[in-house]
Amino acid sequence: MTGFNGDAAQPGQTGQAQDATVQDATVQDGTKDALTRMTGLLAKVKSGGLTEAETAELAVILGGRVGGLDSTLGVRYISFLPEMVLELTVTRDHVQPWGITNGGVYASLGESAGSFAGFIAAGGHSSVMGVTNSTNFLRPSVPGDVIRSTAHAVHTGRTSQLWRIDHVNATSGKLLATTELRTVVAPRR
Secondary structure, eight states: OOBOOOOOOOTTOOOBOOOTTOOOHHHHTOHHHHHHHHHHHHHHHHHTOOOHHHHHHHHHIIIIITOSHHHHHTOEEEEOSSSEEEEEEOOGGGBOTTSSBOHHHHHHHHHHHHHHHHHHHTTTSEEEEEEEEEEEEOSOOOTTOEEEEEEEEEEEOSSEEEEEEEEEETTTOOEEEEEEEEEEEEEOO
16 A cells, blocks of 8 residues: 655656566565565655666556556556556456446556555555545546546545545546545554
8 A cells, every 4th residue: 555645756756657577576585575565665655755766666566566456457556756646558358348447447546546645645654444435437438548547635634534536548638537535544563
């Protein structure tokens, strides 16, 4: 889990992820090591920024080398600061029988973007979990479209947060859907 804190990128930090062709030895060592490395990198996003190599490494880890739904869907992590940005290219695997993107794809993108943004906003030392996910669908997308999901902080309190995630067509810039995600921030045990 990570998040968006609204601060400007730190010197030396581009905030742009590299293509997921970067090989990550940490992930090859095992999922636990990858998760530990991911948590450390996410905490560093807020505290001092990432180098380009660290940004690329984090994008690879988050892009599915440790598994999970984001990997299954084909989510790409594009930027961590100043905003959390994810992208997904719609395929036939993402659509309803009528040929348009299933609403669960948008809800999942919103959950990932908002939860990761919340983790960063909380300083990277707390657990951040979604407790309410409400997605409104405005326009359809179809296979071949690229959905770009950007998390915006509405409220980042000590124990709760509220995020708005805008899902736009990356080519046309048109708003496809919005997600409102409420998260709870809890100390790690």
